[in-house]
Amino acid sequence: MNILITGANRGLGYHLTTIAAQRGHHIIAGIRASSPDGQLLELINGFPGQIEAVELDVTREETIARLAEKLKTAGQTVDAIINSAGILLGRGVKLEDLQMEDVAQSFEINLFGPMRVIKHILPLMPDGASRVVINVSSEAGSMSNAYGGDYPYAISKTAINMFSKQLRKYVKGREIRVYALHPGWIKTDMGGEKAPGDPVESARGILDIVEMKKEIPDEHFFINFKGEPMPI
Template sequence: MNVLITGANRGLGYEIAAEALERGHSVIAGVRNPDEDHSGLKLLGDKHGERLTLTRLDVTDEKGIAELAASLQHEGRTLGAIVNNAAILTARNTPIELLDMDEVAKTFEINLYGPMRVVKHFLPLLTETQAAIINISSEAGSISNAYPGDYPYAISKTALNMFSEQLHVYLKERDIQVLGVHPGWMRTDMGGSNAPTDPRLPARGILDLIERHTVPGARFRFVDYTGKEMPI
């Protein structure tokens, strides 16, 4: 299986790439700037060779996304999974009265429009058997458990859940699994050092979902990394 991952240079994206490679898959690791020091991915490349492709993939750059998709298609590459992982968390604990709307717009560009751009251009390549689209979501996007704060992040993830649901309806006859996945509070740059979860654990769960070892029975396409239904 060929797995495309956005934001693959660190945190959960890196761990998903590492887990996929360990399981024998090939990974197209999308990063915003390939010229930066991606030592972790370099080590993965040294270990797994040509099964890892490091490529520029800025989810805010639709022209670049389209060019990458066209290049891979020209090479005859197909995809078995798309993991929309790239995201930002800004304006933490900022009251609505002080919220910078530019931060909201920037968050939506990456957290929502980014996955939409990626799916728009890479869906024609998603032709491998029992393919999957995994949109990394968050419990913050649950309307049932809404809280005042993290407005840009939470609202963008709520909208991402809706996008997952729409894609599920659109693609179910093609047997493409679409899920919005809450990975939990993890020890990453976003989650901080006090988080309880090693990101490799949800990475394993996400690969189990992609490989359909775990099959969610939820009504909606919003689940945690074990496949358990999340509250919409």
């Protein structure tokens, strides 16, 4: 499969790229920089020809449009989009102390970013149930379990859940699968050292969903990395 992964140089995105490469997929690894370095560069060198690092800043639509045009010109299609790039701001901040700039930036990356990616890349995706769009969300985005905190992050994730539901309706005739996905509270730069979850296990579960190794009822669109339904 040809899989586009945003935020591929760190956190969950890096682990998704690693597992996808190990399983023999071709990965378009979206990063904000013009060229890869560090652990992603090492990974690319370890899987020659499988991982293509591309400049893709989800806040800069021109980088996404440029990638889409490049793929189109090369006759490349995309079988899966995993919108993994995300940001967590204002953690534990009381409403009275909330910086609205943090809210705006959270929406810019956690909602508008995936929308920009899908806007330009969806036309490159063939029809069929083997194709999938996964928007990485969070249990924090559950309205029924709202806990009155982490406002920028939680509200932006609720919004990406809504967009995922809308997108699912939009592509229903094309049979493309769409999920908002909770990867678990995992030990990454964002999740922190206290997180109980393993990002490798989460990445494996997500790739199982991409590869249709898990049977997920049609009515479930907000799921966890095991393919289980999340409370909306």
